[in-house]
Amino acid sequence: MTEVVRQPVKLRLTEIFASIQGESTRVGLPTTFVRLTGCPLRCSWCDTAYAFTGGEARALSDVLDDVAALGLRHVCVTGGEPLAQKYCLALLTALCDAGYSVSLETSGALDIGGVDPRVSRVMDLKAPGSAEVTRNRLENIPLLRARDELKIVLADQADYDWARAMIADHDLAARCPVLLSPVAGTLDPAQLAEWIVRDRLPVRFQLQLHKILWNDARGR
Numbered sequence: 001m002t003e004v005v006r007q008p009v010k011l012r013l014t015e016i017f018a019s020i021q022g023e024s025t026r027v028g029l030p031t032t033f034v035r036l037t038g039c040p041l042r043c044s045w046c047d048t049a050y051a052f053t054g055g056e057a058r059a060l061s062d063v064l065d066d067v068a069a070l071g072l073r074h075v076c077v078t079g080g081e082p083l084a085q086k087y088c089l090a091l092l093t094a095l096c097d098a099g100y101s102v103s104l105e106t107s108g109a110l111d112i113g114g115v116d117p118r119v120s121r122v123m124d125l126k127a128p129g130s131a132e133v134t135r136n137r138l139e140n141i142p143l144l145r146a147r148d149e150l151k152i153v154l155a156d157q158a159d160y161d162w163a164r165a166m167i168a169d170h171d172l173a174a175r176c177p178v179l180l181s182p183v184a185g186t187l188d189p190a191q192l193a194e195w196i197v198r199d200r201l202p203v204r205f206q207l208q209l210h211k212i213l214w215n216d217a218r219g220r
Contacts, residue, residue, distance in 0.1 A: 010058060011036060011063060011085055011087050011088070011091060012058075013034070013037060013055050013056050013057075014035040014051040014056075015033070016032065016033065016034050016066045016067065018031070018070045018072055020210065020213065022210030023179070025149060025204070026074060027206065030074065032067050032076070033075075034067065034078070034091070035048070035078050036051075036055075036077065036082045036085050036088060037053065037055030037085075038053070038055070038081065039081040039107070040081060040135075041107050041109055041126075041135055042132065043126065043130040044132075045130065045153065045155065047211075047216055048080065052080065064094060064098060068098070074100070074101045074102075075095050077091060077092060077095070077102065077103070077104050081106065081109070081110065082106060083106050083110040089116070092104060102120070103119065103121075103122055104121050106122070107135070108137060109126075109132070109137055111137065111139070112140050112143055113143055123140060123150055124151050124152070125151070125163070125166060127159035128159060129154070129158070130155075144176045145176065146176055148176045149178075150176055151179045151181065153181050153182075153183055154181070154182055155182075155183045155187055157195075167203065178204065179204050179205075179206050180192065180201070180206070181207060
């Protein structure tokens with residue numbers, strides 16, 4: 001009988017680094033970021049286009065060793081679009097099994113149903129200004145739980161009006177925390193804050209802390 005040789009699980013990795021979580025309800029927490037390579041979307045305001053291509057093929061065991069070496073409890077798997085990689089789900093489960101508090105940043109364009117239930121899924125809804133609104137996988141919305149989060153990035157008032165309608169039509173705030181943030185340098189943060197207060201939206205306003213601290217420097 002021919003022995004079956006098992007190939008090691010490998011992921012294409014752009015970077016692993018320790019920083020401060022810049023968004024979500026975990027904002028401010030020291031966090032290890034695992035940035036996987038590749039994304040099927042091309043959002044107009046993307047700030048991580050360097051993760052679209054390239055990267056390095058790494059064994060899952062090596063990724064876990066690198067995460068352990070950084071010594072932080074919180075781990076965020078991001079991209080690119082992490083779920084576009086075949087073994088992202090295995091990585092998330094392995095991190096949970098190792099005792100980390102794990103979050104996943106995902107575009108909302110791919111099925112989130114297979115993600116380990118111990119993971120906090122931070123899912124985007126792409127507003128019209130992103131140029132990717134048609135990629136929203138609305139079937140994901142019923143899968144959201146209280147420990148998940150929904151993030152909507154807005155470029156202008158039209159995006160805000162769209163987001164407000166989505167929040168109402170899908171009762172999003174009853175499912176999980178909803179986070180609204182402005183596109184940096186495009187929508188005045190104070191204006192977005194005023195709209196939220198005026199309309200009494202049941203959301204959390206957020207700015208990307210890492211942009212304020214490090215001006216989008218790679219690896220920060």
